[in-house]
Amino acid sequence: MKSIRRALKMYRIFAAQELKRMMEYKADFVIGIIGFLLAQVSNLAFLWLIFRQVPDLMGWSINEIVFIYGFSLIPKGIDHLLFDNLWAIGHFIVRKGEFDKYLTRPINTLFHVMVEKFQTEALGELIVGIGLISVTLPQLNVQWYALKIILGIIVIPFAALIYTDVKIATASVAFWAKRSGSVIYMFYMVSDFAKYPATIYNRVVKGIITYIIPFAFTAYFPAVYILRDENPIYCIGMTVVISLALLALGVFVWHKGTRAYESAGS
């Protein structure tokens, strides 16, 4: 309990520091958000142009597809907002020997790396995600009851955790290979599949995003529970189980990695 309180206190200090930095570069902050907003607008325009040609996509209406798309942006945005610094481990922190800094401090290295930065550009994703859900939900015929609302909210941090887990495990590769930006990128890009209903893919792709790099649990499975009342024990329960199991794996690899870490030569 005490350690959690300490971690939260540390987090507040880091966050305050980041906010000061952000205020210093307001224009950059706005440009970043515009960039992410535009990227989403481009994807939505793509969907809109497609739905001018067909009434539905393999049984999914445009509202359902846009809902899943919007839902997928929320966990992705949360992870992006809070734990983006993991990319820096893969890009340069390990290679330049800057990881020494974290080793000398009396905080858990992973915790320190994760909370050190905010990536405010992610607000672009979050704004669009929440916007799309609010626009599509009233038009969808969804049965609402207390349990569904609770589960729908609970599942979001766990879905975000799946992104973080994948980044922790792949960033750790840098401790052995010096850099791992490309490895993180390769695995992270698999999340592109999560933006659309998993039923449009063939069995191989569906298997990969369900069992191997389980991004299907970040949006599709929670969304089919919300939209079509499919088995909540699987759709929501598995999201929680998988995100925690992957976290354990990520933390394990990370700590193995920090032991293998050798600083830069100079």
Next chain:
Amino acid sequence: MKRRLKTYLPFVNAGMQEVATYRVNWIFYMIGNTLTCIVSYFIWKAVYASNGGGSVSGFDMPQMIAYLVLVYLTNTMIASDASYVIGEEVRDGAISMRMLKPVSYNATFLFQEIGNKLFTEFIIAVPLIIAVEIISAVLSGAVQFNILRLLLFLVSVATAYLINFFLNISFGFVAFATKNLWGVNLVKNTIIGFLSGAIIPLSFLPDPLEQVFLLLPFASLNYTPVMIYMGKYTGLTLLYYLGMQIFWMIAFWALSKLLWKVVSRHLSVQGG
């Protein structure tokens, strides 16, 4: 001419060595980019399944697959890092080292990047072109390959690369004013991606919009080469769009020269 070649060949060489050093990284990045392409493939498959297999906006299913692969190929071939590199060099002062040398500033970039690409393009282009031909032949039941179209495509891609290069140089000279290079480049790439037809063929757009997009320089970057390879542009149309590419190439070359004049006069490097 010979002296010029001697001056710039080392830059080509340096570019090639850069790539050789980071080969594994490059492969992983390529796999990552291919995933986006695979997602699009499944979406289009779903579109044609929901549509009963007919043609949509002038594209049938085999053509759409060919389009996806060709757009991906063209995108890789015309890719240019220039705006990012210039921004970084201005920021950290490395640009002053380049300015000291008795060579053209833009040309050093160009040749370094060509060196970078020679190796990668060959690795990608050959198998992808073969793949497109095999897929089209199997799905449509007839061999589509046409050597003249391939040659015209290569000319068109080379022009597109130069347009993109000069566009990026120009952009780089302006963009370093902000500290968020990554952000402005995201904005630029998103806009170009959509307007160049890399996300969806421009023929899917409502008609007036399509006409406007075809006049913009971005269509010259990706849509034109791909349409040429697919045999959708022939005769006078083909000449018209090739001419348009050359026009935009010259326009952006002139713009980059002009901006370079302005920037090099006002450049103050921090802590170089």
